[in-house]
Amino acid sequence: QTTGDIRADGLNLISRMPELMATIFRLRGGHGLPEVASEPQRGMVENFVHLLGVDGADADRMIRTLRVFLVLHMDHGGGNLSTFTGKAVASGKATVYSSMAGAMNALSGPLHGRANQSCFEFVKRIGTSDPAEVERFVRGELADHRPIFGFGHAVLRSEDPRAAVQFELGEEICPDDEYFRTIRVLRHIAPMVLAENPKISNTNANVDIASGTLLNFVGLSQPEYYTTFFGWARVA
Numbered sequence: 001q002t003t004g005d006i007r008a009d010g011l012n013l014i015s016r017m018p019e020l021m022a023t024i025f026r027l028r029g030g031h032g033l034p035e036v037a038s039e040p041q042r043g044m045v046e047n048f049v050h051l052l053g054v055d056g057a058d059a060d061r062m063i064r065t066l067r068v069f070l071v072l073h074m075d076h077g078g079g080n081l082s083t084f085t086g087k088a089v090a091s092g093k094a095t096v097y098s099s100m101a102g103a104m105n106a107l108s109g110p111l112h113g114r115a116n117q118s119c120f121e122f123v124k125r126i127g128t129s130d131p132a133e134v135e136r137f138v139r140g141e142l143a144d145h146r147p148i149f150g151f152g153h154a155v156l157r158s159e160d161p162r163a164a165v166q167f168e169l170g171e172e173i174c175p176d177d178e179y180f181r182t183i184r185v186l187r188h189i190a191p192m193v194l195a196e197n198p199k200i201s202n203t204n205a206n207v208d209i210a211s212g213t214l215l216n217f218v219g220l221s222q223p224e225y226y227t228t229f230f231g232w233a234r235v236a
Helices: 006-028 044-052 056-074 081-090 096-107 115-126 131-143 161-173 178-194 208-217 223-235
Strands: none
Touching (some): 006 044, 056 208, 056 223, 081 223, 115 208, 161 178, 161 208
């Protein structure tokens, strides 16, 4: 229920996200409601991981990865579909809750919120980190008129710096992970192949190239729920 103060309502919504997210993940994963009490004093991401029941080194890796993911996906000025939709609804003086519901509905479409899920599914289909095999796969996808997920950007004309940040994190926490090895090679092979088409203005990796691989490595292995993290970032 709105208080009529958009700052208070906004902070209330942000503060409830860890509990909401953890409840969704546990219920959909068949684990029931969180078995421990919410501890907001831990911090936003830390409380989410705590409510999932993850601890020790696994918790540390998950916390670090989600911190990076959320910061990188919070960075939108307004041209992005869900951000634009939320602002458009708010312009009619709707409550922040209604505005965020509009943004989440915009995010639900497969051409927007599903990007990192689609990219990780694409990476799993490649199934190898051998450069020759990766190149053969990319060329085969293009020949069959299928998209090369994780590359290109509507505005940027060089590699997305958010991709670079995630690759740096991956080199620290999971350099030998099978999927990270694949995207490491893909990062170099795909731009080379895509550059052969003069109609493609940006052949470089974007923010979605590595996020699914990192989320999977830290234990979030259900890509159909990756969009909820995008939504969590959008709330802020």
